[in-house]
Amino acid sequence: MKTQIETNGIVTLDPEVSQQMENSPLWNEDLRPTTTEEHSWKGINFAALWVGMCLCIPTYTMASGMISLGMNWYQAIFTIFLGNVIVLIPILLNSHAGTKFGIPYPVFARLWFGSKGAHIPAMARAIVGAGWFGINTWIGAGAIDTLLSASFSFWQSVPFHTAIVFALFWVLNVGIAYKGPEAIKLLSIIAAPILALSAVILLVWAFTSAGGWGPMLSAPSKFSSTGEFLKYFFPSLTGVIAFWATMALNIPDFCRYAKSQKAQAVAQSLSLPFTMGVFSFIGIAVTSTTLVIFGEALWDPVLLLAKFPPFIIFLGTIVIVISSITINVGANVVAPARAVENLYPQRLTFAMGAVITGLFALLMQPWYIMSNFGNYIFGWLGTYGALLGPIDGIAIADYWLVRRRRMALKELYTLDGRYNYTSGFNMNGVYALLIGVAIPILGLFIPSLRFMWDNAWTFGLFISIFAYVYLMRNDKSVLSKEEYEAITVFSDDTPTSSSTSDAGAAIK
Template identity: 80%
Template sequence: MKTQIEQNGIVTLTPEVANGLSNSEMWNDDLRPTTLSEHSWKGLNFATLWIGMCLCIPAYTMASGMISLGMNWWQAIGTIFLGNVIVLIPILLNSHAGTKFGIPYPVFARLWFGSKGAHIPALARAIVAAGWFGINTWIGTTAIDTLLSASFSAWANLTGHTAIVFAVFWALNVVVAYKGPQAIKVLGLIATPVVGISAIILLIWAFTHSGGWGPILSTPSKFNTAGEFFKVFFPALTGVIAFWATLALNIPDFCRYAKSQKSQMIAQSFSLPITMSIFSFIGIAVTSATVVIFGSALWDPVQLLAKFPPFVIFLGTLVIVIASLTINVGANIVAPARAIENLNPKRITFGLGALITGLFAILMQPWYIMENFGNYIFGWLGTYGALLGPIDGIAIADYWLVRRRQMALNELYDPNGRYSYLSGFNKNGVYALIIGVAIPVLGLFIPGLHFLWDNAWTFGLFISIAAYTFLMKGDKSVLQPGEYEQITSFKNSTSDSLTDSVENMNVDLY
């Protein structure tokens, strides 16, 4: 029996199967596979999504930490570029599954952890995202509050002014996220030109007012030997990778709307590493110029904008709001909202999941966390890198090495299907995760193996790939040779009249 249709590399369910699954406890309108008409995101949409998320305050100041540790400007930019190229690999590998089968991350996780076990990787990703949501909301809050205080003297004297800004900005983030990923698509189209043009204007201002690039760009590296450099380089590289390691997991949440594999791959390949590198360079160049103009290095763009006239401060506030909103909604709300929704698909919607995520972020009290920002980022969140790397490895190994990009889409929504494994848990996925986490953790206790912990995400990724591939040999959940062809109806032309009628039926059903 044909249960799914593959057309131009995109797989959708047949109308009969979709209708039969609509009452499943594992199905709702947000978690179901996308239809052909919903595969509407072009390369431009993915480019604007990444550019919008990359143009943020943490990216602007990322190189500052590396320079403070002794790197010169081109070593810092090179590290940033290389780290983003590396993390781009798992992003593209997991993007393929989302694009081909139209499934979000929590449903994708059912494939390798089971119908119930999927909550493990989904909630692990969600906790990190919720933490970042609170942090970025607080960063945006302090930026807006500082700029308002610089513009209006009465605002600084208003009781609870920071709390007011936080409440309003938090609500704005949740409202936009409540509209779902399609609202993020529109937000990216708005944010990209606004923030991008503003960054270019700031760069031109810095160059013209400083009479050049300033001293930071001419300062040499402080490292005398290659050994001294690499001691800083590898932890810094891991930090750059970790910056987007979370998106490497839940990128199917966005790529499930991609029009084609080619469009999303090309757009992401160029937009992520190039944007991060260019924006970090702008941060370095502008900061270098501030040494000449103001007599000290101003790495924080908020502190810099506070020195301009009120009208410029107002415009800067709008740009920072847009930048913070784009990265927060796109990178930090979608994943936890989907994970929460997956706990009970029939009762929890994506919008409710977004609201719960926002409330959880408040309970984490980011204003207290930010009092010890360094320990939080490099301690708690850095530790989560040791968990997310192995999960990434398991996802890649399952889709590319174990199943070779073939699955029975309908059985991801069947509580008694092949992907429910034993009592809803794939023990091989759990074992691979434990192995992938445990080995890098040894670096915390054995001095000679500390390099394992310094590169926990990378080692965890490759260890879990090897472990999971070995453990899944001969697993009954894997389609047998020829079975994919038996359950799949192949359509080659988008103009095929039968395909058009099927797509229309799909849209009506969904």
């Protein structure tokens, strides 16, 4: 029986099958596969999404920690660019699944963990997303609070002024996220050109005001040997990879709306690594000129902005608010909200998930995570990188190596279907995850294996790939080419309403 339609590499459920699935406890309007009409995101939408998310305070200051460890400017930029090229690979591999089958991340996870087991990777991603939501809300609120203090002398005397700004900014972030992915798409289109123009203006001002790039770009590395450099390079590289390892997992949440594979792949390949590298360079270059202009290195763009007249501070505050909200609702709310929704699709909605994400973010105490650089890059980024690397590996191994890009869409929404495994759990996925996490953790306790923990995301990813492929050999849930063709109607052209009806008639 044919239940799905493949058109130009995009697979959708037959409309009649969709109607039959509406009463399934695994189905709701947010988690169902996208329709042909909903595959509307062009390359510009994905480029805008990444530019809007990359142009943020954490990216601006990312290189500062590496330079404080002893790197020179081009070592720091190389580390950042390489880390983003590496994480781009799993992003593109998982993007293919979201684009082809139009499914969000929690549903994609059902494929490799089972209908109930999917909550494990979905909630793991949700916890990290909620943590990042809190971090970026804290950073944005702190920036606003600092700029208000610089503009209005009375502000610092207001009781609990930081808490007031944080609460209001939290409400604003949750409120926008509440509107869903289409609001995020619109926000990205608006934010990207504003943030890009602001970055260029800042760079031009710094260069012209200082009469050059300043001393920082000519400062040599503090490392006396390659070995000494590599001691700090690999943990920093892992931190850079972990920065977007979250999006490598739930990128199907966005790519399920892609118009084509080419549209999302080309746009993401061009926008992510280059935006991160260029904006990090702007952060270093501007900070270098502040040594000349102000006599001190101002890594925090908020502290730099506070040096300007009130009107410039006002404009800068708007830019920082836009930046913080764009990365927050784009990268940090969608996955947790979907994961919460997936716990009970018949009752919970994306909007409810967004509110729960915001509340959970408060419990994770972002003010502690950001209290010092060690907590941030070695504690926060390094630890969750060790968790998400194996999950990335399992997702890639399942889709590309085990199933070879073939799946039965209907079965993902059926409790007793092909992907239910044993009582809703694919234990092969659970075992592969445990193996991928446990082996790098040995580096915390065995000094000679420390390199595995310093590169936990990478080691975990490859270990879990090998483990999962081995465990899933000859698994009954895998569709053969013949089985896939038996359930799929193939069409070379975008189906019209009449051709869709014809496909439905064929299924009958």
